[in-house]
Amino acid sequence: MIAYRSGLRPQGWPLFWLLAALVLLMSATLLAAHADPVAGVRAVIRATARSSFALFLSVFVASSLTTLVPNGLTRALLRERRYLGLAFAFSHLVHAIAIVRLGQLDPSFWPGRSALTNLPGGLGYAFIVLLSATSFHALAQRMGAQAWKRLHTAGVWVIALIFALSYFKRIPTDPLYALPFALMCAAVAVRAVGKWAQSEKRRWARQRRAPSPVSPNLEPQA
Numbered sequence: 416m417i418a419y420r421s422g423l424r425p426q427g428w429p430l431f432w433l434l435a436a437l438v439l440l441m442s443a444t445l446l447a448a449h450a451d452p453v454a455g456v457r458a459v460i461r462a463t464a465r466s467s468f469a470l471f472l473s474v475f476v477a478s479s480l481t482t483l484v485p486n487g488l489t490r491a492l493l494r495e496r497r498y499l500g501l502a503f504a505f506s507h508l509v510h511a512i513a514i515v516r517l518g519q520l521d522p523s524f525w526p527g528r529s530a531l532t533n534l535p536g537g538l539g540y541a542f543i544v545l546l547s548a549t550s551f552h553a554l555a556q557r558m559g560a561q562a563w564k565r566l567h568t569a570g571v572w573v574i575a576l577i578f579a580l581s582y583f584k585r586i587p588t589d590p591l592y593a594l595p596f597a598l599m600c601a602a603v604a605v606r607a608v609g610k611w612a613q614s615e616k617r618r619w620a621r622q623r624r625a626p627s628p629v630s631p632n633l634e635p636q637a
């Protein structure tokens with residue numbers, strides 16, 4: 416059943432399936448548009464990296480944006496964060512499948528890479544798998560709230576760093592890659608300011624809840 420509430424529509428799993436279908440449609444269109452299968456698969460790798468980036472950014476800044484600019488859209492982003500995150504993982508699954516296919520079509524692909532060049536991407540995939548698996552209730556409950564929070568905070572920062580590195584290293588070959596790199600830096604700034612604003616809000620709330628200090632009795636004692 417498609418759940419319709421205010422803000423972003425559809426919501427929940429229908430939102431995930433819609434985004435997953437769009438990623439598949441985009442990939443199929445790119446493969447069909449290229450006569451050379453290697454060029455087609457490379458286009459899919461680039462495009463899925465970009466769709467993943469857009470989905471990742473929406474998850475990365477959702478909570479901070481809701482604090483800094485509270486409105487229907489930012490609240491909807493926050494509410495749908497889990498499904499946007501899973502759609503990011505799906506998009507990156509297609510990135511991985513296209514990479515495997517490229518390795519089959521172009522025998523020079525894997526020999527042209529080293530363990531060191533595969534390390535950031537490999538680490539990124541390890542975190543994507545962990546974050547996706549623990550976004551399901553059964554595993555999240557087993558982990559405990561604190562461990563879950565630590566894993567998810569570490570994971571999103573590792574993935575953010577991999578995106579920043581992936582775009583930064585491409586700037587010398589195409590200066591336009593400075594744009595997504597700058598976008599990633601701006602998202603880091605938004606997240607940092609948002610988290611700071613959240614901690615200030617919590618501090619104020621604690622102060623307001625605390626009992627007012629008892630005024631010292633300055634009356635002369637009899």
Ligand code: HEM
Nearest residue numbers: 457460461464465514533536537539540574577578581582
């Ligand atoms: C071992 C794992 C990975 C491998 C082997 C790999 C491989 C590749 C390759 C070959 C390309 C370039 C395609 C082309 O231009 O022809 C690419 C692009 C890219 N990948 Fe991956 N990738 C991996 C994991 C990741 C991860 C985990 C992320 C992000 C979290 C990521 C983000 C990107 C980005 C941002 C681009 C640039 C896309 C563009 O040109 O706009 N990759 N990847």
